[in-house]
Amino acid sequence: MVELHRCVDVFAAVGARYLTLHPDRQAAMHDRRFFIDRNLATLRELMPYAESHGVGLMLENFPGDFSTAAQLGYDGTSTLEVSTPDSHHLAYSRDLLQRVWAGARGAGGE
Numbered sequence: 001m002v003e004l005h006r007c008v009d010v011f012a013a014v015g016a017r018y019l020t021l022h023p024d025r026q027a028a029m030h031d032r033r034f035f036i037d038r039n040l041a042t043l044r045e046l047m048p049y050a051e052s053h054g055v056g057l058m059l060e061n062f063p064g065d066f067s068t069a070a071q072l073g074y075d076g077t078s079t080l081e082v083s084t085p086d087s088h089h090l091a092y093s094r095d096l097l098q099r100v101w102a103g104a105r106g107a108g109g110e
Helices: 002-013 032-052 087-106
Strands: 018-021 056-059
Touching: 002 018, 002 032, 032 056
Parallel strands: 018 056
Antiparallel strands: none
16 A cells, blocks of 8 residues: 555656556455455545545446456446547447436446
């Protein structure tokens, strides 16, 4: 945790607003649930420290792990990151998100 605190300190010092974390997906002799729980525990522990320094945490998602709302303990917020100068790609991304969101609402989501 000391290393993560130092990362937050450096990000805060240079004025970065967000720190992206890449979860650990390897835990010798432990099952998948173990490393998911450990990563979530680390996030819960680090979040107050980061918030107190004005740094938000973002989690890189991976197919199969840390990629669903249930796995991440969804808190009702969403962030969409699309980085491209291509206006067609941006419009496609927007339209795709709207279709997915509408489908989620139709399936009982909020």
